[in-house]
Amino acid sequence: MSLLLTQSQLYLDGVTVSFDGFRALNALSLVIAEGEMRAIIGPNGAGKTTMMDVVTGKTRPDAGDVIFAGDKDLTKLDETEIANLGIGRKFQKPTVFENLTVAENLMLALAGDRRAYAAVRWKEQINEIARIDELLRTVRLDQARDRLAGGLSHGQKQWLEIGMLLAQEPKLLLVDEPAAGMTDAETHQTAQLLKEINRDRTVVVVEHDMAFVRALGVRVTVLHEGSVIAEGSIDQVSADKRVIEVYLGR
Numbered sequence: 001m002s003l004l005l006t007q008s009q010l011y012l013d014g015v016t017v018s019f020d021g022f023r024a025l026n027a028l029s030l031v032i033a034e035g036e037m038r039a040i041i042g043p044n045g046a047g048k049t050t051m052m053d054v055v056t057g058k059t060r061p062d063a064g065d066v067i068f069a070g071d072k073d074l075t076k077l078d079e080t081e082i083a084n085l086g087i088g089r090k091f092q093k094p095t096v097f098e099n100l101t102v103a104e105n106l107m108l109a110l111a112g113d114r115r116a117y118a119a120v121r122w123k124e125q126i127n128e129i130a131r132i133d134e135l136l137r138t139v140r141l142d143q144a145r146d147r148l149a150g151g152l153s154h155g156q157k158q159w160l161e162i163g164m165l166l167a168q169e170p171k172l173l174l175v176d177e178p179a180a181g182m183t184d185a186e187t188h189q190t191a192q193l194l195k196e197i198n199r200d201r202t203v204v205v206v207e208h209d210m211a212f213v214r215a216l217g218v219r220v221t222v223l224h225e226g227s228v229i230a231e232g233s234i235d236q237v238s239a240d241k242r243v244i245e246v247y248l249g250r
Contacts, residue, residue, distance in 0.1 A: 009034040009202045015064030024050040026226035037198040042223035057082040088170030092177040094157040098150030109164035139163035155186030179212040191215040
């Protein structure tokens with residue numbers, strides 16, 4: 001077993017996925033270290049979503065290795081088993097329970113008993129209240145605890161969904177375009193939020209907003225036609241001729 005594999009949180013090697021003859025991932029190789037935050041960028045159709053689908057078990061690769069935490073072969077597990085390992089995914093469009101309060105949404109998501117009946121009609125346990133208070137502070141919604149989720153701004157709904165994922169104690173968080181549709185102030189706060197989350201979790205951010213990626217200040221991987229074409233700091237990849245040609249120059 002290679003040192004690269006044993007020291008990585010997420011290890012993809014030679015991952016290929018085809019749909020009706022279209023190769024969405026083309027021998028994709030990617031290594032994310034434990035505790036790292038990585039930004040993944042690239043034009044539409046580059047394979048960013050398919051990569052996340054493979055990691056979360058939604059799509060099975062035709063070839064290649066997908067290993068989590070050094071020894072968990074994700075290609076042999078279903079979506080629920082992968083989530084239970086500690087991989088959480090936040091989609092671009094927030095999916096919260098709009099007719100429940102912010103706190104009730106978090107209670108539903110808490111690791112443990114996730115049944116709606118138990119969660120909505122809960123006996124408020126001290127440790128659960130403390131955990132919800134902590135999550136509310138983390139995602140900047142402590143002042144909105146008793147508000148209906150449907151009344152939140154778009155950015156606040158994104159934060160609530162991130163809080164719901166954090167409630168399930170993921171080790172690896174996949175976040176899809178968190179800054180999409182946000183105000184400048186919300187975008188700035190979201191960058192700060194992800195940095196805080198990254199203190200004790202591995203985070204992979206798929207994003208189009210280059211200013212947001214720059215604000216994260218992390219290593220960037222550029223995908224094109226299902227493969228990695230560049231990797232490095234935002235300044236390094238922004239100066240790469242091929243990245244300019246296929247992505248930044250458009």
